[in-house]
Amino acid sequence: MSGRFADFWVYLSASPLLGLTATLVAYQAAYWIYQKARMNPLANPVALSVAMLVALLWFTGTPYPVYFDGAQFVHFLLGPATVALAVPLYANLATLKKNLVPLCGALLAGSVVAAGSAVGIGWLLGASRETLLSLAPKSVTTPIAMGIAEKLGGLPSLTAVLVVTTGILGAVLARGTLDLLRIGDPAVRGFAVGVAAHGIGTARAFQVSETMGAFAGLAMGLNGLLTAFLFPLLLRLWDA
C-alpha cells in the first residue's frame, strides 16, 4: 500500500463518511439485485446488504464499532420510523373497527404463539438465556424488536439478525402453510403474514394483493404495539 493511500485510509477510517456511504451503496446494489431477481423473497435486500458489508469489513479488517460510527445515522432513523407507523395504522382504522373481534383474537394468539413457540423450542434445544431473550421479539418489526430486546436484557443486534431471518422465512413459507390450511381470504392471509413476519412479510403481501398488504401492515403495527407492552410485563411476572 502506497504511503498516500495509507494516509487517506487512516483519514477515512476516522470519519463517519465511509460507514455511512458503504451502507447506502450496499443497499442500492442489494435492491438492484432484488429487483433483477423479480422480488424473490430469497434475494432479500437486507440480507444481501448485510452480507456485502460484513464481507467488506472482514476484508478490510474494520471493527464493527468503527463501521457503526458512520452507520448510526441510518440506524437512528429507526426511532422516527417507529413513530411514523402510527400513520398507516390510522389509515386502516375503518378496517380495524369492522373486524375488531377476529383481529384482536388473532393478534393476541399470534403474538403469544410467535414468542412462546420460539422461546419454548429454543429452551428445549438448550439455547442460552440471552439468546432466548433475543428470540422473544423476533416476529416484531426491527425497530420495536430491538427496543424490546434491550429492555428485556437480550442483545439488540442479535435480535435484529433474528428478526430479519424470521421475515425472510415468513415470506418464503407463508404461501405453503396457508394453502395447506385452506385459508383463501386475502385479509386473513395478510394478517397472519404480518403478525408472523412483520415488514418483510408485509412487503411480500403487498406484491400479492392490496388487501393482503393492508392487513399485513395493520398486523405488523398492532403486533409491535402489543408485544412492546405485553412482554416486559410478562418477564417481570416471570422473574418475580
Added chain:
Amino acid sequence: MLAAFTLLLVYQLIGEAVVHFAALPVPGPVVGMLLLFLTLLARGATPDWLRSTCNALLAHLSLLFVPAGVGVMLHFQRLGAEWLPIAVALVASTVITIGVTALVMKGLQR
C-alpha cells in the same frame, strides 16, 4: 418534509420522556407512535404533509435495518454454538405463528 420530520422527533422525544418518568418497560418510540395515533384519532385526519413524509420514511424501512444487521459479525461465535436451537426455533415458530393466527382469525369471523 422538515415539519413532518420535526413532528416525528418531537413525538419520539415525548415518548422517551414518558417512558423515563413513568418507568414504563417499553421503548420510547413505541409510546411516541401510540401518542401520534391518538393525536390522529382526535384530529380525525392525517394531514398530507405528514402522510407523504411518513410514507417516504416507511418505504425505505428495510434500509434502516442494515446497520444493526451487520452486527451479526459480533455474534458469529454464538450463532455457531447455538445454530441448531436458533434455526429450529425460527423455522418452526414462523410456520406455527402463521397457522395459528390465520385459524383463529378465520374461526372468529363467523
